Amino acid sequence: MYTQNQSTVMEFIFLGFAVDPLVQIWLFHIFLVFYMTTLTGNLLLILAVRTDKRLHTSMYFFLSSLSFLDICYTSSIVPKMLVHxxxxxxxxxxxxxxxxxxxxxxxxxxxxxxxxxxxxxxxVAICIPLRYNMMMNTTVCFWMISMSLLSGCIAASFETYLTFRLIYCGPNTMNHFFCELPPLLRLSCSDTSAINNARLVFLPFMLFIPLSLVLISYIRIVTAVMTIRLGKNKAFSTCISHLVVVVIFYGTAIFMYTKPENAVTEDTDKKVAVFYTVITPMINPLIYSLRNKDVQKAMKSLIRA
Incomplete structure (x- = not known):
């Protein structure tokens, strides 16, 4: 990675969301509420899954892992934004x-x-219920989560190396609220073809293939559910929450990382980024807890304890 003495830029300046000091204070309180809601909801969900034996299944194991990721994700961005x-x-x-x-x-x-x-x-739970416990046992779930984290870490490390080996010779003002690839590339004064090519390689594996697997899974689920007479509402209910998260997260991420250069304004970029960095991590535990009676009972027991 290029170090600071190989680039004339020693720091980056964020423009953020507003210039008016009064608006900044209002935004501070709004995003502070968002952040505290995110931390509280996701931590409660993790604790509920760990303490309630009824939730010791693969579904809730994945859900608690998602909550942990959301805490780490939003905590890497929002605290610094609040200070700013x-x-x-x-x-x-x-x-x-x-x-x-x-x-x-x-x-x-x-x-x-x-x-x-x-x-x-x-x-698997809806379409192959008799083989569910065998196919989605603890070992399989652990390896799925480990593979996700390892793949994300390898891809992110490589992209970070390529991005920060670029030379940034000024200006250093970024019209954004955190360090993200599109605004960083706009500030670089060196050739960005390497990171752009790497992005084309990683995008299918990190966005399009996972999204395709999600769509195929839910098409199969809908097809299977439509053939049964009883339990349709319950089956759809278990999936609707996941679909809401998928639409918001994948949709905004694909918009940000696949749009052509200068296709939209930088102000639009910031607003879109809020959805997958702040809004989605906050609504995940709210959506799942509001639509799941087992999670509701576990959280109530946890709060009363």
Whole structure:
């Protein structure tokens, strides 16, 4: 990786969302509520799954892993953003930017793969229920999650290396609220073909293939459910929450990373990024807990304890 003495840029300055100090204060409180809701909801979900034996199944094992990823993902971005709302200088060091970029990308790409495995889990549970316990045992689930994390880490590390070996000779002002690939590439004054080519290689594996697996799984689920008379509502109910998360997360991520250069304004980029970095991690535990009676009971027991 290129170090700071190989680039004239020692730090990056974020423009964030607003210039008016009063608006900044309002945004601080809004995003603080979002962040605290994210932490509280996901931590409660993790604790509920760990403490309630009724939730010791593959479905909830994946769900608690998703909550852990969401905590790490949003915590790599939002705390720094909250500080910047109250700070006159919204800066991050070159090294700090690389670290934030790597962690956020690792968590985001791992989540893409994990959502695909969660869709497969629902497919097996609904379409092949008699073989569910054999096909989705603890060992299989562990390896699925480990493969997701390892793949996300390898891809993110390689992309981080290629991105931060570029030379940034100024300007260093980024019209964004965290270190992300598209705005970083706009600031580079060196050839970005290597990272662009790497992105074309990783995108199918981290976005399109997982999304295709999700769609295939749910097409099979819908086809199977339509052939039965009883239990349709229950079967659809177990999947609708996952589909909501998939649409928001994959949709906004694909929009951000596959759109042509300068296709939309940078202000639009920031607004879209809020959905997969702040909104999705916050609504995950809310959606699952509101639509799942077992999770509701476990959380109530946990709160009363």
């Amino acid at each position: 709302f109250l700070s006159p200088k919204k800066s991050i060091s070159f090294t700090g930017c690389a670290l934030q970029f790597c962690i956020a990308l690792t968590m985001g790409q791992t989540k893409c793969l994990l959502l695909a495995f969660m869709a497969y889990d629902r497919y």
